[in-house]
Amino acid sequence: MSEPLVHVSDLKKHYYEQDTLLDRALGNDPVAVRAVDGVSFDIHEGETLGLVGESGCGKSTLGEALVNLETPTTGDVTFDNLPVYDLDEDQEREFRRRVQVVFQDPYSSLNPRMTVGETIREPMALHDMGTKAERKETARELLEQVGLDADHTERYPHEFSGGQRQRIGIARALGVEPDFIVLDEPVSALDVSVQAQILTLLNDLQAEYDLTYLLITHDLSIVRRISDRIAVMYLGKFAEIGPTEEIFENPQHPYTEGLLENVPRANVEEQYRDIQIIAGDVPSPRDPPSGCRFRTRCPEIIQPAAFDLNQDHWRAIVDLKTQLENGSLSTDWLVSRAANKRDDQSLEQQLREHFELPSTLGNDTADAVLNRVLSALTDERPDDALGILETEFESLCERESPALEETEPNRCTACHLYQEDSD
Amino acid sequence: MVLVPRESDSADLIRVRDLTTRFYTEEGQINAVESINFTIQKGEIFGIVGESGSGKSVAALSLIDLIEEPGRIVGGEIWYRNPDLAEMVADATPDAVDGAYVDILQLSEGGRHALRGSTFSMIFQDPMSSFNPSVTVGEQIAEAVEVQRRASANPRSTRARTEDFSLVSFLLSSALPSRQFVTPDSKDRAIELLEQVGIPDPAKRAEEYPYEYSGGMLQRAMIAQALAGEPEILIADEPTTALDVTIQSQILQLLSELQDETGLSIVLISHNLGVISRICDRVGVMYAGELIEKGDLSDIHQSSVHPYTQGLLDSIPDFEHPESSLQPIPGNVPSLLDSEMGDGCYFADRCPKAMTTCREKPPEFTVDGDDDHTVQCYLAREAYDPAKALEDNIDSEEPDATASTMNREQLEHSPVEFDNE
Ligand code: SF4
Numbered sequence: 001m002s003e004p005l006v007h008v009s010d011l012k013k014h015y016y017e018q019d020t021l022l023d024r025a026l027g028n029d030p031v032a033v034r035a036v037d038g039v040s041f042d043i044h045e046g047e048t049l050g051l052v053g054e055s056g057c058g059k060s061t062l063g064e065a066l067v068n069l070e071t072p073t074t075g076d077v078t079f080d081n082l083p084v085y086d087l088d089e090d091q092e093r094e095f096r097r098r099v100q101v102v103f104q105d106p107y108s109s110l111n112p113r114m115t116v117g118e119t120i121r122e123p124m125a126l127h128d129m130g131t132k133a134e135r136k137e138t139a140r141e142l143l144e145q146v147g148l149d150a151d152h153t154e155r156y157p158h159e160f161s162g163g164q165r166q167r168i169g170i171a172r173a174l175g176v177e178p179d180f181i182v183l184d185e186p187v188s189a190l191d192v193s194v195q196a197q198i199l200t201l202l203n204d205l206q207a208e209y210d211l212t213y214l215l216i217t218h219d220l221s222i223v224r225r226i227s228d229r230i231a232v233m234y235l236g237k238f239a240e241i242g243p244t245e246e247i248f249e250n251p252q253h254p255y256t257e258g259l260l261e262n263v264p265r266a267n268v269e270e271q272y273r274d275i276q277i278i279a280g281d282v283p284s285p286r287d288p289p290s291g292c293r294f295r296t297r298c299p300e301i302i303q304p305a306a307f308d309l310n311q312d313h314w315r316a317i318v319d320l321k322t323q324l325e326n327g328s329l330s331t332d333w334l335v336s337r338a339a340n341k342r343d344d345q346s347l348e349q350q351l352r353e354h355f356e357l358p359s360t361l362g363n364d365t366a367d368a369v370l371n372r373v374l375s376a377l378t379d380e381r382p383d384d385a386l387g388i389l390e391t392e393f394e395s396l397c398e399r400e401s402p403a404l405e406e407t408e409p410n411r412c413t414a415c416h417l418y419q420e421d422s423d
Numbered sequence: 424m425v426l427v428p429r430e431s432d433s434a435d436l437i438r439v440r441d442l443t444t445r446f447y448t449e450e451g452q453i454n455a456v457e458s459i460n461f462t463i464q465k466g467e468i469f470g471i472v473g474e475s476g477s478g479k480s481v482a483a484l485s486l487i488d489l490i491e492e493p494g495r496i497v498g499g500e501i502w503y504r505n506p507d508l509a510e511m512v513a514d515a516t517p518d519a520v521d522g523a524y525v526d527i528l529q530l531s532e533g534g535r536h537a538l539r540g541s542t543f544s545m546i547f548q549d550p551m552s553s554f555n556p557s558v559t560v561g562e563q564i565a566e567a568v569e570v571q572r573r574a575s576a577n578p579r580s581t582r583a584r585t586e587d588f589s590l591v592s593f594l595l596s597s598a599l600p601s602r603q604f605v606t607p608d609s610k611d612r613a614i615e616l617l618e619q620v621g622i623p624d625p626a627k628r629a630e631e632y633p634y635e636y637s638g639g640m641l642q643r644a645m646i647a648q649a650l651a652g653e654p655e656i657l658i659a660d661e662p663t664t665a666l667d668v669t670i671q672s673q674i675l676q677l678l679s680e681l682q683d684e685t686g687l688s689i690v691l692i693s694h695n696l697g698v699i700s701r702i703c704d705r706v707g708v709m710y711a712g713e714l715i716e717k718g719d720l721s722d723i724h725q726s727s728v729h730p731y732t733q734g735l736l737d738s739i740p741d742f743e744h745p746e747s748s749l750q751p752i753p754g755n756v757p758s759l760l761d762s763e764m765g766d767g768c769y770f771a772d773r774c775p776k777a778m779t780t781c782r783e784k785p786p787e788f789t790v791d792g793d794d795d796h797t798v799q800c801y802l803a804r805e806a807y808d809p810a811k812a813l814e815d816n817i818d819s820e821e822p823d824a825t826a827s828t829m830n831r832e833q834l835e836h837s838p839v840e841f842d843n844e
């Protein structure tokens with residue numbers, strides 16, 4: 001395979017909160033927000049890499065770091081073999097021409113006081129491309145190419161709809177003849193029918209100009225249309241990366257699987273589809289879970305080697321443990337539950353019902369442990385319950401962070417289920 | 424249109440007839456909702472799908488009587504089945520009563536307000552804007568509980584009290600709720616409600632402020648608040664649009680479980696046909712202020728007649744069959760300015776099958792004799808005839824440059840924003 005156009009190695013971007021002088025005077029320790037926490041990948045010429053993830057996963061920060069709008073904490077990016085964070089003035093200028101960004105919000109990303117023609121010509125002028133007359137002509141041609149009228153150069157952005165403004169944004173990016181365009185949620189603000197128009201346009205332009213795209217989006221249903229490969233991001237790390245079709249057909253990482261499964265399908269069978277709901281919220285990047293970052297929500301979290309419980313029961317135990325860990329199962333909760341006994345249920349019965357724990361796990365050792373945990377809870381000793389869970393029911397997924405490893409040619413997954421060294 | 428309720432139709436909880444809502448702005452009259460008809464059955468989830476500017480949110484706000492200046496419901500009827508209410512108002516407003524049904528648009532303002540929270544309740548896309556940031560979540564829900572308690576304990580005082588303190592006016596005002604208004608009882612009920620919507624450790628979370636909640640948790644809390652008055656109809660306007668896909672699934676599951684457990688009817692408004700398909704029984708498609716096609720899910724997915732419905736389906740990337748190509752609908756949603764709206768079918772300038780007949784507004788037809796599947800399009804009556812095609816109809820090279828974004832922005836206001844202006 002040829003040299004990649006973009007090469008990213010072990011990129012990290014941490015922000016620090018409570019880092020003001022006042023905080024230091026008060027003795028507050030700075031808190032690191034690990035927005036991007038060690039990702040490595042390549043983007044090849046002419047391809048589209050889709051970067052998919054939910055809000056707060058770090059995908060936009062990663063995009064900004066790639067185009068040098070953000071300086072990373074550590075790690076390197078090369079573009080066409082040049083180090084992006086170590087360019088001389090001329091190289092930097094050239095980089096700023098060859099790499100363009102199209103933003104999500106077509107309402108705020110265009111200057112309302114500039115005509116469409118001025119908007120499109122501005123970057124060309126900045127890069128001394130052509131004469132004034134030539135730039136005027138190019139702007140007209142570009143407008144036509146993105147599906148607008150060449151005579152609209154004298155109009156202002158407010159005269160256009162969202163989809164049209166996004167077309168203008170694309171024309172502006174194209175003017176400087178870039179090689180690489182970062183598309184940051186380019187159609188998320190648009191109606192579905194308009195989204196389809198813009199995606200088709202982006203596809204056509206890529207073919208015509210040999211463009212390389214990084215498409216950042218939370219919307220899986222659009223990424224499949226125009227990405228060759230996709231990377232799935234969760235809490236600052238890649239869960240999985242590989243060819244789009246293979247990932248959609250056969251997702252490996254449980255998070256990818258959950259994401260794909262949970263996208264609502266616009267068809268009549270949707271109501272009857274069996275969907276594994278991914279419970280809980282994304283944990284905070286200030287305090288990411290130990291081991292695998294997805295383990296607090298993962299339906300497939302690995303059991304200790306000694307057990308072979310029903311996976312749903314195991315997940316129920318993990319939920320109990322997670323709630324004890326994050327404090328949402330507090331002494332107060334136990335006291336209030338014990339106080340107003342519902343339907344004459346003992347606190348233990350209530351706990352079993354609440355966490356969907358069965359009356360037996362089908363394994364004597366496991367049952368004995370669980371009984372100890374539950375009696376610690378009924379005695380209002382949640383810390384002891386957590387202690388027992390931690391020693392007796394520890395998952396590999398909590399202990400070790402899975403590395404992003406090749407599982408198949410061109411595919412990498414960060415999950416212990418796919419790793420040689422797993423228990 | 425005279426409405427004669429038939430015994431067999433008693434499952435209809437709500438019958439909306441010719442509901443029309445307009446906005447009178449400086450730019451002119453905006454026909455946001457134009458003579459729409461639909462029913463809501465007891466215990467069903469009815470979906471309304473449409474793109475931005477289609478009028479779907481205004482339709483929802485009209486239903487719960489939350490249209491604010493410069494908007495006004497200018498016509499139509501909303502018949503609500505409630506024998507007790509019918510009896511109660513029969514003497515004072517006989518025209519507003521028809522058997523067990525009451526036309527709520529004919530009730531006094533106080534009477535209509537009294538239905539908020541107890542009959543109709545509403546949740547929005549952005550739960551942050553529905554909570555007062557400086558009051559704990561538990562207290563705000565307890566307040567909603569208390570409002571409904573007092574209203575039902577003393578119906579005579581309903582009018583006066585709800586005008587000041589109804590759930591909705593409470594939502595609309597940024598005034599601090601008064602602490603003495605919340606009793607230990609209503610606080611307990613608030614915790615129960617939080618538990619019902621799946622918030623872990625509800626007693627502790629009740630003491631927290633809205634900013635301490637994640638987006639998904641706050642959406643749950645808003646649902647809890649909306650349930651405080653044990654409403655019969657919950658209107659959910661894009662309740663999952665701001666949420667991530669895994670959280671969206673959780674909320675949709677919650678709504679459908681609540682519906683199951685409580686027998687609530689839900690009106691789910693969304694631009695996402697996938698979301699609608701997941702939990703709705705029947706669906707209406709809105710375009711340019713009109714409900715252009717209605718039916719059950721399979722009518723819409725498998726035997727839709729309106730070219731816009733078909734276009735909407737074709738423009739959605741298909742998860743299961745990626746090889747099928749996208750067929751974008753050319754052009755944009757039309758302007759809703761009265762002066763710019765033609766006399767014919769509003770979809771004609773984008774319709775691949777527009778005929779000369781379509782210069783006149785299509786009435787509502789039933790499809791294949793099925794009363795539950797209706798459409799506003801001549802294709803229900805006659806097949807497309809190329810000989811009658813409207814010439815030069817679609818210019819797909821150049822998307823329409825006159826879409827009135829201003830109208831859209833105005834129409835997309837949530838009622839809370841209206842109030843903040
Ligand atoms: S490593 Fe464990 S917790 Fe993480 S995704 Fe794999 S199975 Fe799930």
Ligand code: SF4
Pocket residue numbers: 729730731768769770771772774775776777778781785799800801802
């Ligand atoms: S009435 Fe005519 S123009 Fe309107 S949707 Fe039907 S065929 Fe198209």
